[in-house]
Amino acid sequence: MSDSAGKLSRRARLVGGNRMELLLFRLRGKQLYGINVFKVKEIIPCPPLTAIPNHNPIVRGVAHVRDGTISIIDMGMAIRQPAMENPRTHVVIITEYNRRIQGFLVQAVDRIINVDWADVHPPPEGVGRNNYLSAVTEVKGELIEIIDVEKIIDTVNPIEGRISEGVIGEQIRAVAPRYHILLVDDSSVARHQVERCLDEIGIQRTSLSNGKEALEFLENLIQEGIDINQEFLMLISDIEMPEMDGYTLTAKIKRHPQMQTLPVLLHSSLSGIFNEAMVKKVGADYFLAKYDADELANHVLDRIRQLEGIPQDA
Incomplete structure (x- = not known):
């Protein structure tokens, strides 16, 4: 080797x-x-x-x-x-x-x-x-x-976090408020970047600061009788976080019988071949390197289109 x-x-x-x-x-x-x-x-x-x-x-x-x-x-x-x-x-x-x-x-x-x-x-x-x-x-x-x-x-060098004009179609804008995303990131700067993106789409969001907090949050919702897979459109998670990293969080979600179909997008400043391998290993659905507002928005929009039957160009 x-x-x-x-x-x-x-x-x-x-x-x-x-x-x-x-x-x-x-x-x-x-x-x-x-x-x-x-x-x-x-x-x-x-x-x-x-x-x-x-x-x-x-x-x-x-x-x-x-x-x-x-x-x-x-x-x-x-x-x-x-x-x-x-x-x-x-x-x-x-x-x-x-x-x-x-x-x-x-x-x-x-x-x-x-x-x-x-x-x-x-x-x-x-x-x-x-x-x-x-x-x-x-x-x-x-x-x-x-x-x-x-x-x-x-x-x-602040990142321009706005979504480009024309990325969000009118059909998406009309239905986006029905959906809810769970966002997990320990960096306040990175968290606010994603929050601005989601707010532009018009989608509901809940923000947490590490994997342990997120897992406990989801487990508590399950105990209250809430279907996690219906409650959230997807989970967007950083990888590097105190208490529990995004890889471990994803692996635990994908092994949990009441969470395993929740789509997980790992969103990280880490990039490269290593991450591609780890994304597959833990069962994450998507990986996206930080930070491009249009790319992030398109992942969210594609998921909404899939559920709503909205054409790709709408």
Whole structure:
């Protein structure tokens, strides 16, 4: 087995077991921060940076990396710390999020750890709505703060989240309010993007922030005598979430006799061959890389057309 195939196999076992790999790094002082290893393309010494006019101040410049030019974001500034001094003495984590490649300037990379999503928790309520964290965990008594990278990227280059004119037909608009979607995503930025899309369609929605919460919500509805498969048009779920990831949530839904026909769309900033394999493994009905409002809308609209017998072009 090749090294790359071996890594994919090992990571598939991790994710399938509700586990993840975190790349830990430091900014200032002893505090450790983490991001998912799956988002990391490579780690390099900070290359020469070229300043760009009228840029967001957290973007320290652009750099030529491999065959392209990418923005280099000061991770410390992004989470409201002072700017990193002497960038060339630090390292850059090259990542891919939401179909975009960017680099994050950090002081130093520490190590990679494996953690169970059950041991990863939402940020404490006291940190406020404007915090930069997506989750926290603890390893050997040391607190790890997991960065909400989607939130940082949105401050630098916000995604245009509106659906294009003509995507939603009048027949769909007329019947959309009859339907209800369950949305699960731990990132407030990503959740609001999807909510705007669903609101444009006119469909009802319920939003939750992690897989454990979603599963308990569905189980409670079943106990109340509600038919989940009739109640919701589909479930749209992120993959990376504290408490329980989207893969595990999907697998549990598809094994549950009263939920198994509920369509599941996994909607993630993770992309690539690995995800295609995992989508099949856990039984998800669809996978969509974040974020394109028209693509997401079309998945929802196609499901409504199927149930209503509406032609594809209507």
